[in-house]
Amino acid sequence: MTALDAIVALIFNAILNGTPLMFGTMGEILTEKSGNLNLGVEGMMYMGGAFGIAGAYYYEKAAGGAASGPLAILIALLCAFLAGAFGALCYGFVTITLRANQNVTGLALAILGTGVGQFVGEYMRLREGGYVAVSNALKDNFQNPVFPEFLQSIPVVGKIVFGHNLFVYLGILTAVVMTVYFNKTRRGLNLRAVGESPATADAAGINITRTKYLATVIGGGISAIGGMVYIMTIAGCVWNHEGLAGEGWLAVALVIFCLWRPLNALWGSALFGALMILYMRVHLPIPDEIYKILPYVVTMIVLVITSMRRKKEDHPPESLGVAYFREER
Amino acid sequence: MTSVENTCAVRMEEVTKTFGSVTANDRVTLEIRKGEILSLLGENGSGKTTLMNMLAGIYFPDSGRIYVNGKEATIASPRDAFAHGIGMIHQHFKLVNVLSAAENVVLGLEGGVFLDIREVSRRIREIAGQYGFAVDPAKKVYDMSVSEKQTLEIIKLLYRGADILILDEPTAVLTPQETEKLFDVLRRMKKDGKAIVIITHKLHEVMELADRVAVLRRGEFVGEMKVSETDTAAMTNMMVGRQISLNIERSEPRDPKPRLAITGLTVVDGEGVTKLDHVSFTAMGGEILGIAGVAGSGQKELLEAVAGLCPIKEGKILYTPEGKEPSDLVGKTPMQIKDAGVAMAFVPEDRLGMGLVGGMGMVGNMMLRSWREGGGIFVRHRNPGALAKTVMDELEVVTPDVNYPVRRLSGGNVQKVLVGREIATAPSVLMSAYAVRGLDINTSYTIYNLMNQQKEKGVAVIFVGEDLDVLLELCDRILVLYDGRVSGIVNAREVAKEEVGLMMTRLGKGENADA
Numbered sequence: 001m002t003a004l005d006a007i008v009a010l011i012f013n014a015i016l017n018g019t020p021l022m023f024g025t026m027g028e029i030l031t032e033k034s035g036n037l038n039l040g041v042e043g044m045m046y047m048g049g050a051f052g053i054a055g056a057y058y059y060e061k062a063a064g065g066a067a068s069g070p071l072a073i074l075i076a077l078l079c080a081f082l083a084g085a086f087g088a089l090c091y092g093f094v095t096i097t098l099r100a101n102q103n104v105t106g107l108a109l110a111i112l113g114t115g116v117g118q119f120v121g122e123y124m125r126l127r128e129g130g131y132v133a134v135s136n137a138l139k140d141n142f143q144n145p146v147f148p149e150f151l152q153s154i155p156v157v158g159k160i161v162f163g164h165n166l167f168v169y170l171g172i173l174t175a176v177v178m179t180v181y182f183n184k185t186r187r188g189l190n191l192r193a194v195g196e197s198p199a200t201a202d203a204a205g206i207n208i209t210r211t212k213y214l215a216t217v218i219g220g221g222i223s224a225i226g227g228m229v230y231i232m233t234i235a236g237c238v239w240n241h242e243g244l245a246g247e248g249w250l251a252v253a254l255v256i257f258c259l260w261r262p263l264n265a266l267w268g269s270a271l272f273g274a275l276m277i278l279y280m281r282v283h284l285p286i287p288d289e290i291y292k293i294l295p296y297v298v299t300m301i302v303l304v305i306t307s308m309r310r311k312k313e314d315h316p317p318e319s320l321g322v323a324y325f326r327e328e329r
Numbered sequence: 330m331t332s333v334e335n336t337c338a339v340r341m342e343e344v345t346k347t348f349g350s351v352t353a354n355d356r357v358t359l360e361i362r363k364g365e366i367l368s369l370l371g372e373n374g375s376g377k378t379t380l381m382n383m384l385a386g387i388y389f390p391d392s393g394r395i396y397v398n399g400k401e402a403t404i405a406s407p408r409d410a411f412a413h414g415i416g417m418i419h420q421h422f423k424l425v426n427v428l429s430a431a432e433n434v435v436l437g438l439e440g441g442v443f444l445d446i447r448e449v450s451r452r453i454r455e456i457a458g459q460y461g462f463a464v465d466p467a468k469k470v471y472d473m474s475v476s477e478k479q480t481l482e483i484i485k486l487l488y489r490g491a492d493i494l495i496l497d498e499p500t501a502v503l504t505p506q507e508t509e510k511l512f513d514v515l516r517r518m519k520k521d522g523k524a525i526v527i528i529t530h531k532l533h534e535v536m537e538l539a540d541r542v543a544v545l546r547r548g549e550f551v552g553e554m555k556v557s558e559t560d561t562a563a564m565t566n567m568m569v570g571r572q573i574s575l576n577i578e579r580s581e582p583r584d585p586k587p588r589l590a591i592t593g594l595t596v597v598d599g600e601g602v603t604k605l606d607h608v609s610f611t612a613m614g615g616e617i618l619g620i621a622g623v624a625g626s627g628q629k630e631l632l633e634a635v636a637g638l639c640p641i642k643e644g645k646i647l648y649t650p651e652g653k654e655p656s657d658l659v660g661k662t663p664m665q666i667k668d669a670g671v672a673m674a675f676v677p678e679d680r681l682g683m684g685l686v687g688g689m690g691m692v693g694n695m696m697l698r699s700w701r702e703g704g705g706i707f708v709r710h711r712n713p714g715a716l717a718k719t720v721m722d723e724l725e726v727v728t729p730d731v732n733y734p735v736r737r738l739s740g741g742n743v744q745k746v747l748v749g750r751e752i753a754t755a756p757s758v759l760m761s762a763y764a765v766r767g768l769d770i771n772t773s774y775t776i777y778n779l780m781n782q783q784k785e786k787g788v789a790v791i792f793v794g795e796d797l798d799v800l801l802e803l804c805d806r807i808l809v810l811y812d813g814r815v816s817g818i819v820n821a822r823e824v825a826k827e828e829v830g831l832m833m834t835r836l837g838k839g840e841n842a843d844a
Contacts, residue, residue, distance in 0.1 A: 186435070186444050193425045193436050200423040204437030205408040312427050312471045 004156065010274060010281045011160050015168060018273025020045070020230035020244075022171045024251030025258060025265040026178060027223030031088070032255060033182065034215035035195035036095060037321040039106025041223050042248025043113020044087045048080035048224025049231040049244055050117040054124055055079030056134050056142075056232065069141030072134070073166065076142075076228055084224020085217045087113050092216040096209060099323035110248065117227070121239045133238045142166075142232040167229045171266070174222065178262040191215055195317030198324040208324055223251065246296075253299040256306055259314045272298070337399070338363045338493050338524035339384065339415070344393030346379055353379040356393070357550045359543055361493060366515060366525045368539035368556070370532075370568055372623070374795060376548040377528045378420075381495045385417035386410035397493075416486030417495040420502075422478050424470045430481050431466040434488050456487050460517045476507040483514070493524045500534060501625065502602075512538050530568075530623045532561045532834040546570050561831070569797060569830040577777050577802040580785060585613035587649060588789035589635070589758055594644035596630045596813075604630040606813045607644070612758065614651070617780060617790040619804030619821060621797060623833055627813040628793045632760050637663040650757055651787070684747045687736030691717040691728065694735055695750055720749035724775060741772045752779055759783050762793040777803055797826055809833055 024041050031038045038044075056076040060067040087109055094105045125132045134142075145152060146169065147162035154162070181188040193201040194211045202208055227244055235243050250272055258264035272295050279291030306314075339361040346354045354376045361367055369377045382388045384395065386407040395402050397413045404410050410417070424433050431449045450466035457464045462480050470478060479499060486494055496515075500508045515525055515538065529535060535542050536556060543553040544567040551567050589612040596605040605627045612618045620628055633639040635646055637658065646658040658666055685694050695713035717731040724745040728738055735743055748764055761780070765773040780803065784790050794800045800807055801821050809816040809832040816832040 184444060185442055186438070186440055187442070189428070189432055189435070189444060190437060193428065196425045196427055197423075200425050201437065203407045203423045205406075205411065206437040312469070315427070318426065 006281070008156055008159055010277075011270075012163060013277050013281070014274035015160070015164060015270045016273065017234060017277050018269035018271070019168050019171055019233070020226040020247055021251055021254060021272055022265055022269035023167075023174070023226030023229060024223045024248055025254040025269060026171070026174055026262050027084070027219040027221065027226070028251055028255045029219070029258065029260050029262055029265065030178065030222065031216050031219030032260060032320055033191055033195045033317060034212045034219075035198060035317050035319045035322065035324070036092070036212055036216050037102045037106060038088065038091055038109070038216060038220065039103060039252060040087060040091055040109025040113055040220075040248075041251045042246075043110040043115075043117070044084040044220050044224045045227030045230070045248045045251070046114045046117025046244055047083040047087055047120075048117075048227030050120040050124075050227075050239070051083035052076045052080035052225075052228025053132065053134075053231045053237065053239055054120060056138065056237075057124070057128075057132055060134050060138055067135075067138060069138055072138050073141060076232060077225060080224045080228035081221035084227075085221035087116075087224070088217045088220020089213075091220070092213050095323060096212045096216070099325065102321050102323070117244075118241055121241055125239050131238075133236075139237045142237060165233055167225075167233060175262040175266055182262075192317070195319060198319055202324075202326060208326075212324075223248070226251070250295055250299065253303060256316070257299075257302045259306065260316065336363050337361070338397070340396040341380070341384070342394045342396070344380065344383060344390045344395065346376075346383060346388060346390050352548050354383075354390075354545075355548045357545070357548075359550060359553075361524050361526055362541075363492075363524045364519055364522045365540045366519050366527065366538055368535040368542045369526055369528045369545065370530060370535060370542050370564060371545035372530065372568060372795070372797075374547075375545040375568075377545055378497055379548075380545065381417060381497065381526065381528060384410065384415050384493075384495060386415075387417075411489050411491070413493075414491050415493045415495070416489065416491030418479065418482045418486070418497060418499065420497050422482055424478055424481060426471040427469065429467050429469055430464060430473075430484075433470060433481060434466075434485050438489070452488065453484055456484055460487070460514050460521075462514060475502045476504070476510075479503070479511070480514075492522070493526075494518065495526045495528070497528045498530075499527060500529065500531065508534075530834060532564055532831075535564065536561065544568055561834075562827070565827050565830045565834070569826050571826075575798055575802045577774070577799070578781060579802065579805075580781065582613065582616040582784070582805050584787075585616045587611050588614040589791075590645075590647040590649070590655075591635075592645045592647070594631070594634060594646065595642045596627070596634050596639060597642045598630075598639075604813050605634065608810075608813070608815050610808050610815060610818060612789040612791055614757065614789045615784060615787045616805045617784050617792055617803060619800040619807040620791060620793040620810060621800050621807050621829055621833060622810035622816075624795070626810040626833075628762060628810060630813075631810070632762055632791070632793065635758075635760065637661055637666045648758070685735050685743065688734050690730070690732035690734060691721065691726070691746055692731050694746060695720070695753075698750060698754055716750075716753055720746060720753065724749050724779075745772065745775070748776055748779060752783060756783075756788060758789045758791070760791040760793075763795060764792070765794070765796075765799065773799075797829055801826060801829070 024045055028038065028041050053076070055078065056072045059072055059075045091105055091109045094100045095102045143165050145163050146166050151162040152158045182192060190201065190206045191211055193204070194206060194208055198208050226247065230244055230247065231237070231240065254265065254268050254272060258268045275295040275298055278294060279288045337360055341357060341359045343356045343358055344354055345356055357380055359380070369381065371377045379388060383390050384404065386404045386409050389405055395404060397415070402413050404413065425436065431446050431453060434453060435444065435449050453464060453466045462484065464480055464484060470481070473481065483494070499511060503511060519525055527539065539556050541553060542556055542559070542564060544551040544564065546568065554563070591611070592609045594605055594608040595603065598604050608631065620631070622628055630639060634641050635658065641659050644659065647655050648658050649655040686697065692710065692714050695716045699713055714731065720726060721728065721731060726742050726745045728742060735746055744764065748761065751759065764776050780790050780792060792804060801824070804821040806818055807821045807824065807829060808818045809829060811833060819829065
């Protein structure tokens with residue numbers, strides 16, 4: 001293997017491993033733009049992972065040999081989204097309607113969601129005889145590249161640009177759509193105003209409660225898809241209760257790293273993906289454990305650097321983490 | 330009264346609004362006309378802003394009717410107000426900092442999914458051209474000056490098609506040049522047939538700009554006049570009303586000695602606005618010095634500067650304790666000021682926000698002043714406990730227990746705790762701001778008596794108040810602040826209420842008059 005091949009392989013795998021993080025981050029960006037800080041990403045990603053594989057697995061079990069790949073993907077996406085959206089809805093009810101502390105509620109959701117995900121996954125595994133995995137035919141639908149062979153065989157860029165599974169491109173599409181939504185649409189503008197200054201938005205006739213709920217619930221759903229993507233691609237369509245640990249927390253940090261911009265989440269997640277797999281790809285005479293703490297070390301460094309930001313546009317939404325009482329205007 | 334060009338835009342009839350036991354507006358009837366600038370005049374707390382907030386959809390009247398263009402209207406939200414063409418510019422701007430001018434203007438409006446910011450910018454320039462505004466639609470709000478932000482607020486209303494505009498003290502934050510520009514714009518809008526209301530307590534602005542003036546006092550409509558047919562003296566009389574006798578006991582100062590000599594005190598805030606401009610006066614021991622002025626004339630900054638809580642640009646604060654050498658307080662920390670033997674008692678304007686910890690009981694709050702006493706890392710509970718008990722008994726604080734959270738006490742009781750604690754430190758200068766704000770008559774008298782007791786003990790009492798009647802009867806001398814400057818210092822026993830009222834609006838004896 002030449003050095004070039006090694007680099008291509010590293011980049012390719014970095015993107016692959018960063019994809020769950022990308023969804024987690026984008027969902028949280030949407031949530032935070034509305035002024036809600038949902039620390040429960042970890043929990044929602046676990047729920048998404050468990051319910052995502054459950055959806056695909058039981059669909060295949062019911063349909064047997066006639067199971068269609070695209071439909072299985074759709075069901076997995078939907079199950080994961082709904083699971084995450086439900087978690088975010090609980091969070092939304094407590095923080096938006098009841099105006100409880102967002103940090104505490106988010107932490108509670110992280111613990112609850114992790115527990116629910118673990119319970120569902122493990123219960124399913126035990127009931128199904130100790131092993132839950134979809135058939136190889138379906139696996140291919142989740143994991144294989146979507147672009148034709150000749151595009152992938154372009155030297156160097158072919159594999160990096162066209163060699164990925166469906167979810168990588170879905171993530172990129174989501175980032176583009178979110179960017180357009182934030183910057184070019186009326187509702188996107190209204191959403192940003194709610195996160196920045198709810199009193200101003202309220203005076204302008206924007207429905208604060210509805211805007212916050214929608215952003216939080218949809219954001220939670222998008223985050224949860226990240227968990228499903230991990231289980232169905234990296235973990236090989238097998239319920240794996242360890243691999244997801246920590247992804248949600250990295251996603252929360254990555255939101256700050258990306259300065260709340262979805263397009264930044266694309267390369268940000270690839271960078272963190274690279275850090276996560278570095279120990280398998282780059283061999284230096286140091287213990288593996290040093291490699292494995294890299295993402296967390298970089299997160300801390302990044303938090304320090306980004307907190308020194310100068311431009312106003314790079315600041316978090318002004319009312320992030322603050323509940324809105326109309327009476328206080 | 331109705332002429333062809335002055336047709337009625339809004340008519341409020343018998344509008345009443347109460348907050349708890351306080352009546353903010355009592356059966357006010359007011360007419361706003363097209364093509365006319367109406368000035369709503371009144372002292373602080375006379376209910377001007379509340380009245381206009383009911384038109385803007387912020388508050389809903391308890392009773393009374395509002396007619397817009399002759400038809401009865403229900404205005405329950407800002408959105409309803411827009412629908413009726415009513416727009417209000419509040420003292421605190423409602424703008425999103427990270428968005429551009431154009432984005433702020435279009436916020437919350439209905440329309441297509443995608444935003445055509447170029448079209449919005451074009452219309453903003455069109456409106457700006459029509460009324461002579463200078464505005465850059467792409468400029469971010471955080472880059473704007475206060476005046477630009479105000480301009481943007483006006484454009485926001487015009488863009489939404491408002492033809493009844495209400496401005497709440499629009500000149501309070503502007504420089505004289507910016508004020509002139511704003512007035513030009515308002516005159517042009519008037520010519521265009523818009524109905525304009527400006528809330529103010531600056532008489533010269535009324536004279537310069539308005540066609541008609543309506544006066545409110547203590548929530549009631551006192552009367553209205555054509556500006557061309559009146560003068561400032563008549564307006565002041567309406568604004569402050571007749572002098573009311575309160576029968577507050579007042580003793581002659583015994584042996585007053587200079588306690589606090591302030592010369593050329595200048596304070597500039599973080600945004601570069603001059604809050605105090607070369608203020609000079611002397612507070613005597615054994616005397617109550619009242620400080621009068623419309624809200625935001627520098628009262629807060631004055632007290633904070635003396636207490637060492639806000640940075641002083643220039644000036645001297647010479648403090649002479651009983652039988653000691655004078656020392657300059659400028660440049661000392663609040664703690665140093667205390668350690669130097671200066672006992673300073675401070676009752677903040679915002680009684681809970683700064684003076685007390687809501688979640689703690691009376692004992693805990695007493696301890697805020699004495700936590701450094703006692704040995705080692707442990708605080709001593711006994712003395713504050715006894716003090717809390719004394720304050721509770723002497724000032725008749727109604728609380729279930731001295732450890733009951735003060736946040737849950739009624740306003741009057743909270744204030745008694747605060748004042749009681751400050752007096753208990755046996756100060757030689759006692760500064761209080763709005764000590765009787767929101768208190769009922771009896772409690773107010775308790776506070777007045779406390780102030781008098783301190784005065785008789787030889788304390789220099791500085792009493793910032795908003796009720797002129799109280800100031801006139803309680804204080805020995807009154808210092809009038811206007812826009813951060815000393816408009817005059819008068820003898821409270823001799824001065825007429827109207828005279829103080831005029832000085833508050835910059836028509837008194839001129840600056841730095843000494844008494």
